[in-house]
Amino acid sequence: MKKDQKLTIWERYLTKEIGIEFKACLYFFAILFFYCVFRLLNKMTDASILHMAEMILTCYLIGYLQVYLFGNFDESDRWGIREIIGMFICIGLYGLVSFLGGWFGRNMFVTLILAGYLLITYICVFFVYKTKREIDDKKLNEDLRLFQTEHKKVNDNGK
Secondary structure, X not given: OOOOOOOOHHHHHHHHHHHHHXXXXXXXXXXXXXXXXXXXXXXXXXXXXXXXXXXXXXXHHHHHHHHHOXXXXXXXXXXXXXXXHHHHHHHHHHHHHHHHHOOOOOOHHHHHHHHHHHHHHHHHHHHHHHHHHHHHHHHHHHHHHHHXXXXXXXXXXXX
């Protein structure tokens, strides 16, 4: 890609798809961890492959909702009404699918605990992305300062 060109439609699409893939894996792992802890606490040492398939499919579908409908709220700079509503809708969808799919034996109390766990997960992911952006900004600013210093040296020597 040339320096002055903006991202192509394909590159923007691919960036969103990679983000959705990452979200699906991240939230699948978080839900699977919760599921495994639930199973172990109930003295069950096996897990349902069907439940795991439902979990990953749900994570992908909700990832698309997050990115295309709710403004990618876990990666946003700040949370407004749209982002908060989107977060609670996604949490509600996870809870609904987990309840209907019987991931936790259709136990409403455990489903509510899952909702709280996902709320905390979304908040943590928001702060992780925010911190990463701040670190990236510092790195870019440092790179810019180094470039400007080197560029000035080259121009001063050329006089």
